[in-house]
Amino acid sequence: MDNIIEIQNIGFEYDDGERKKTVLENLSLNIERGSFTVILGHNGSGKSTLAKLMNGLNKPNSGKVLVDGMDTADTETEIEIKRRVGMVFQNPDNQLVASIVEEDVAFGPENLGLSPEESRARVDEALKAVGMYEFRQKSPHHLSGGQKQRIAIAGVIAMKPECIVLDEPTAMLDPKGRAEILKTILKLNREHHITIVLITHFMEEAEQADRVLVLHKGAILADAAPKTVFNQVDMLKQVGLDVPQTTELLFQLRSGGADISTDVLSVEDTAETIARCFFLEEN
Amino acid sequence: MLKDITFGQYIERHSPIHKMDPRAKLMLLILMIVFLFLSHGFAGLSLFVILLFAGIALSKIPLKMFLRNLKAIWIILVFTAVINLFYGSGGVLLVSFWKIHIYSEGVKRAVFMALRIMLLIMLSSLLTYTTTPNDLTDGIESLLSPLRFVGLKNAVHTLAMMMTIALRFIPTLVEETEKIMNAQKARGADLEDGKLLDRIRALIPILIPLLISSIRRAYELAEAMECRCYNGGEGRVRMKRLHYGKVDLFAAITCVFVCVGIILANYYINF
Numbered sequence: 280m281d282n283i284i285e286i287q288n289i290g291f292e293y294d295d296g297e298r299k300k301t302v303l304e305n306l307s308l309n310i311e312r313g314s315f316t317v318i319l320g321h322n323g324s325g326k327s328t329l330a331k332l333m334n335g336l337n338k339p340n341s342g343k344v345l346v347d348g349m350d351t352a353d354t355e356t357e358i359e360i361k362r363r364v365g366m367v368f369q370n371p372d373n374q375l376v377a378s379i380v381e382e383d384v385a386f387g388p389e390n391l392g393l394s395p396e397e398s399r400a401r402v403d404e405a406l407k408a409v410g411m412y413e414f415r416q417k418s419p420h421h422l423s424g425g426q427k428q429r430i431a432i433a434g435v436i437a438m439k440p441e442c443i444v445l446d447e448p449t450a451m452l453d454p455k456g457r458a459e460i461l462k463t464i465l466k467l468n469r470e471h472h473i474t475i476v477l478i479t480h481f482m483e484e485a486e487q488a489d490r491v492l493v494l495h496k497g498a499i500l501a502d503a504a505p506k507t508v509f510n511q512v513d514m515l516k517q518v519g520l521d522v523p524q525t526t527e528l529l530f531q532l533r534s535g536g537a538d539i540s541t542d543v544l545s546v547e548d549t550a551e552t553i554a555r556c557f558f559l560e561e562n
Numbered sequence: 563m564l565k566d567i568t569f570g571q572y573i574e575r576h577s578p579i580h581k582m583d584p585r586a587k588l589m590l591l592i593l594m595i596v597f598l599f600l601s602h603g604f605a606g607l608s609l610f611v612i613l614l615f616a617g618i619a620l621s622k623i624p625l626k627m628f629l630r631n632l633k634a635i636w637i638i639l640v641f642t643a644v645i646n647l648f649y650g651s652g653g654v655l656l657v658s659f660w661k662i663h664i665y666s667e668g669v670k671r672a673v674f675m676a677l678r679i680m681l682l683i684m685l686s687s688l689l690t691y692t693t694t695p696n697d698l699t700d701g702i703e704s705l706l707s708p709l710r711f712v713g714l715k716n717a718v719h720t721l722a723m724m725m726t727i728a729l730r731f732i733p734t735l736v737e738e739t740e741k742i743m744n745a746q747k748a749r750g751a752d753l754e755d756g757k758l759l760d761r762i763r764a765l766i767p768i769l770i771p772l773l774i775s776s777i778r779r780a781y782e783l784a785e786a787m788e789c790r791c792y793n794g795g796e797g798r799v800r801m802k803r804l805h806y807g808k809v810d811l812f813a814a815i816t817c818v819f820v821c822v823g824i825i826l827a828n829y830y831i832n833f
Contacts, residue, residue: 331785334789336785336788336789358791358793361788361789361790361791362791365789365790366786366789368782368785368786370782372734372779373779373782373783373786374782374783374786375730376726376727376730376783376786376787376790377696377726377730378695378696378726378729378730379696381801382696382801382802385801385802386787386790386792387790387791388801389798389799389800389801390790390791390792390793390797390798391791392797392798392799393799394799395799395800395801395802395803398799398801399801402801418733419730420733420734420737431786434790435789435790438790438791
């Protein structure tokens with residue numbers, strides 16, 4: 280198995296001067312190259328801290344984080360690690376640097392010292408990949424939240440990363456913006472083969488992932504395919520997470536006495552399962 | 563809408579002046595201002611009037627936009643003119659009243675000084691109206707870049723980066739200020755009434771949240787920049803390169819002619 284990120288027995292604590300607060304303890308995790316991983320967790324579960332550990336923005340207090348075999352604690356490979364593992368944050372406004380879209384996307388390539396021609400080519404390619412090419416001359420403050428967030432993603436893609444870590448990229452967006460971002464992320468994963476680590480608390484966004492991790496108080500509670508994880512309804516509710524509405528419906532039907540499979544996620548599959556179940560009963 | 567204000571006064575048009583390289587515009591403006599102050603008489607100023615009107619015509623920006631900028635400084639204009647009115651003591655005595663004597667030379671001087679300030683403002687407007695703040699920033703960065711030879715490389719880059727970020731965040735912070743003001747009004751804050759001191763005091767609950775949120779933004783932006791491989795501008799190569807074109811050459815030649823004209827006017831025409 281080829282891993283892009285290897286997290287080995289890490290511990291992380293904040294020290295605000297008076298007392299230490301342990302956020303992560305003895306956590307190990309591998310992210311497979313080309314995969315789409317979703318990390319779910321409630322506020323304070325340590326998920327943002329974990330995200331920032333993946334590209335060396337945070338350094339672990341104990342243990343190691345390896346990106347393509349490079350240790351994030353090593354200052355020599357710092358820039359290369361950040362190029363390989365791009366990061367998108369929650370608030371699109373606070374990650375755009377320039378007041379013209381294409382100049383903002385060029386920020387990464389410019390920092391890497393690429394030639395102007397190469398930067399230009401990468402900027403155009405990145406903007407096309409997120410479907411924002413027509414807006415290249417616009418000012419970000421005239422764009423919607425979803426569009427701004429796509430510009431932020433383009434800024435990361437322009438560095439040609441192996442992996443993109445997105446820390447609640449949809450938390451500040453409306454449903455339309457959320458759908459745009461999810462579509463973009465899926466496209467990057469499926470067509471451009473970029474490894475995706477998506478941190479979120481929206482269950483619906485986890486449905487299409489290869490793997491779902493549930494983080495609670497700094498520990499991994501579940502690590503499996505989405506269907507398997509969502510079937511653990513009691514555990515999810517205990518850690519303050521909601522299950523997708525489809526799963527919720529199927530579970531309620533089952534507890535109401537219906538003999539129904541709860542092993543599906545999408546709206547279409549759920550509808551079919553319910554139809555089949557009740558259709559068979561009537562016959 | 564407060565949100566639509568843009569820093570600077572750029573007016574979009576397709577004109578040769580707009581197409582000029584920002585560095586050329588900046589340098590020529592500085593050259594023209596120097597010669598504007600070297601010019602002794604009306605003959606010299608008339609050359610600038612011709613240059614200015616040619617520039618305005620080429621820029622396709624209505625004259626009234628330029629006059630609007632003068633309105634903002636009319637107090638300075640009047641003040642300068644009045645002070646200079648009593649200054650000169652040559653020529654014919656026009657008014658003599660108590661201890662105040664106004665000579666024809668004083669009137670000439672007053673008009674000259676006021677005209678010079680008007681030309682200064684309007685020539686500068688020609689730059690700000692036809693150049694986007696971004697281009698202006700790039701131009702300044704590029705013009706200051708020789709400072710790196712005296713060990714100020716980081717200073718130039720930092721200054722340019724600060725200007726870029728400031729331009730980027732002005733609309734964001736304006737929007738934020740509006741939000742905070744509305745939030746405080748909804749809680750019963752009175753921002754419009756009362757004495758001056760009360761109104762200043764009413765600003766405190768707006769400025770403090772704005773300051774705190776700006777610090778938070780700065781922190782997040784710094785992290786985001788770090789994630790995009792920013793390390794203080796070391797080895798950074800800009801995507802956009804500035805190019806001097808034919809228009810710049812033409813403008814430079816025109817300005818040189820004006821300069822020569824001023825020197826000749828200063829020597830040979832005493833008016």
